[in-house]
Amino acid sequence: MAHRKPLVAGNWKMNGSRDTATALLAGLRERAGAGAPFGGRVDCLVCPPYPYLDLARATLEGSGVALGAQNVASQRPGAFTGEVDAGMLLDFGCSHVIVGHSERRALFGETDEIVAAKVARALEAGLTPVACVGETLAEREAGQTEAVLARQLAALVPAIAAAAAGAVIVAYEPVWAIGTGETASPEIAQQAHSFIRTRLSAGGVASAAAVRLLYGGSVKPDNALTLFSQPYIDGGLIGGASLVAGDFASICEAAVSAAQGSA
Numbered sequence: 001m002a003h004r005k006p007l008v009a010g011n012w013k014m015n016g017s018r019d020t021a022t023a024l025l026a027g028l029r030e031r032a033g034a035g036a037p038f039g040g041r042v043d044c045l046v047c048p049p050y051p052y053l054d055l056a057r058a059t060l061e062g063s064g065v066a067l068g069a070q071n072v073a074s075q076r077p078g079a080f081t082g083e084v085d086a087g088m089l090l091d092f093g094c095s096h097v098i099v100g101h102s103e104r105r106a107l108f109g110e111t112d113e114i115v116a117a118k119v120a121r122a123l124e125a126g127l128t129p130v131a132c133v134g135e136t137l138a139e140r141e142a143g144q145t146e147a148v149l150a151r152q153l154a155a156l157v158p159a160i161a162a163a164a165a166g167a168v169i170v171a172y173e174p175v176w177a178i179g180t181g182e183t184a185s186p187e188i189a190q191q192a193h194s195f196i197r198t199r200l201s202a203g204g205v206a207s208a209a210a211v212r213l214l215y216g217g218s219v220k221p222d223n224a225l226t227l228f229s230q231p232y233i234d235g236g237l238i239g240g241a242s243l244v245a246g247d248f249a250s251i252c253e254a255a256v257s258a259a260q261g262s263a
């Protein structure tokens, strides 16, 4: 099996202030230690709201903690009021961007095609997209989980297949587990991750084994280790718990432990 270094990514959503962002990042830096974060055994990414990216870049300088945004325009620069271009994110020190989060799909009308266009634009500019997929509770209860994942992935496959190996990260985030405190069982998550990897491969992604698959949905310090110990779960996309430095750091440490356990 290809070695995939775990990644733990924090999605702050629309939360925080200059003061709380500074304190949170300082706390994370302290726990991550000097040199590469957590001994270099896990990649660590934070995705604050746009206005705090520059503050985060400055606060994280030299820490090895990567910086990402939560959204990006699908277009190139031009007359798109209110949008933010991928090149601008690079300019502010971002290496990653979350694309197609379920909140963007459900609340802001992002279709599979829009999400795919954003992934393509991020890649074109040199950013690593963290592309989110996942089913709603109604879809799961109707037995449509795999059909929904297949549809969402089909839109993404051309961009992932054309990109360098591992240049796209996929996050499986069952919508019913996001912000609800209800986590997918490790078995359910592993099953979905296995399905996703198979679909990528079947869709023509030659480097499917190199794609990191994150799990997202109420990951907390007390459930992270069991989830991350599943063979196809390469880390997590963390919402609520990423707003508490100690919790986020503990989740990063769980990813290190899980990787050591499987080595």
Ligand code: PEP
Residues within 6 Å of the ligand: 011, 101, 173, 177, 178, 179, 180, 181, 216, 217, 218, 219, 237, 238, 239, 240, 241
């Ligand atoms: C998310 O927003 O991507 C997420 C997984 O949130 P939470 O961890 O709060 O469920």
